[in-house]
Amino acid sequence: MKRKLILEDGTVFIGTSFGGNKDNMGEVVFNTSMTGYQEAISDPSNYGQILTFSYPLIGNYGINRDDFESIQPVIKGVIVKEVADYPSNWRNNMSLDEYLKLKNIPGIAGIDTRMLTRLIRDKGTMKGAICNLDEEDEVVLAKLKAITFPVDEVKQVAATKPYPSPGRGKNVVVVDFGVKHGILRELTKRGCDVTVVPYNTPVEEICALSPDGVLLSNGPGNPMHVEEATAMIRVLQEKVPLFGIGLGHQLFAIANGCTVEKMKFGHRGSSYPVKDLKTGKIIFTSQNHGYEVKESSIDGTPLSITHRALNGGSIEGIEHRDYLAFSVQYQPESSPGSEDGKIVFDRFIQLIIKNQGKVENHA
CATH class of the missing domain: 3.50.30.20 (Carbamoyl-phosphate synthase small subunit, N-terminal domain)
Known part of the structure; x- marks a missing residue:
């Protein structure tokens, strides 16, 4: 037909x-x-x-x-x-x-x-x-x-109740803005004991779970439509290692004073080259985003750029200069390929271990 x-x-x-x-x-x-x-x-x-x-x-x-x-x-x-x-x-x-x-x-x-x-x-x-x-x-x-499309995109796809993805390692809380199963698979591969919570979970309830680290997941739509999450992020980044992906990356940037803008047609596909500005290494990434952090808005914030797309120059990674917190715009779980980006999950685990060492030394 x-x-x-x-x-x-x-x-x-x-x-x-x-x-x-x-x-x-x-x-x-x-x-x-x-x-x-x-x-x-x-x-x-x-x-x-x-x-x-x-x-x-x-x-x-x-x-x-x-x-x-x-x-x-x-x-x-x-x-x-x-x-x-x-x-x-x-x-x-x-x-x-x-x-x-x-x-x-x-x-x-x-x-x-x-x-x-x-x-x-x-x-x-x-x-x-x-x-x-x-x-x-x-x-x-x-x-x-x-027609006007809904502005509660995250509400339409995120979990409404907490649920576990059990393991016996680091206690990681994933804030669900529309989390991909691939992200949970990468955390459980690394032995993490994962609890997924809805995006609007009060920060006190997240802290009550005693997380070793918190991951802000990917998700759909305009990050300004979930602006209530920024207050939660500002509290959490001071307490535990924080890792943002996709929409979580954009919300992490907004929480620290940046602005985000809609791209003309976005990045959707695999094998997008991204440069790690610290090592100079080029990695190939899977991407799916229609918004990006506005580069001029980073000046004067506590954030530094860590990764940049070679196609177009958009910001693909940032980190906090004072806290153990960072984020990437691309899809590091590599679902679908490319596999290079998975190394940032290892970095997240390393930050958790580093923070636990600080806590033990302080005690």
Whole structure:
């Protein structure tokens, strides 16, 4: 069945329907990864978005049980050049089409994704609608112009109650703004005893858990929509080692006096080169963000820049000069690849050990 994608600038693409057969509206963005479509589709940071995959064939290794980043995907649609009808991989459990049907997420294949990606790069991310061919373009455009997306994105994806990811090592509290399962996997690999708490948990309750360290997770949307988290961050960074990822990175920056701005089309994909300014080493990273810390706002704050993207120069890492607190903009859990970024989890554990040594010496 033929369906269409209508962008808010009036551009119309005609393609073939797959996945769920429903109309949806969302922010149209593009992802440049060759692999990792399952992780991107299930990433809570993609709440409310229609994902365009620029790689020409998507779904060729199917969907498996191990690579989900959340239980329930929260995207609004998938756009591809070609979808694989018969995936081949030893871990394959179902096709991409079958999975999107199961979750009632609409997809369109046969779209010129190269043209669409270039359009987004030129004009920036835009609102878009997936709908049937018989829908009048003018009517859909009017709806697109009138629609306002929710500002409680984090509330829509974060846990509502604390839950454990047990281990027998360092006691780490993860503040959930839309946490990816890959982050929890990396912490448990390092023997951490993890407790995940909702993003709006009072700081007194977090401290009552006696954490050895606190991780601020990734999440969707504008960080200014969760500004209440900044007061919590200012208290915690003085008490225990603090590590922010993605949205957690942006909130850490805001809590220390920086400002954050929306990017024209964001960074979404794998193998983004990032330079570690301390060592001079280049690492390849997985990224998924539409906002960035404004560099001019760092002057006069207690923060220093530690990592910078080589494509565009955006800030990819910062640290506090007085406290054991740091953050990265990229996805260090490498879900999907690249693997280089995982070293910052080791740095987090090292800071916890360093802080415990200070406490013991003080005692």
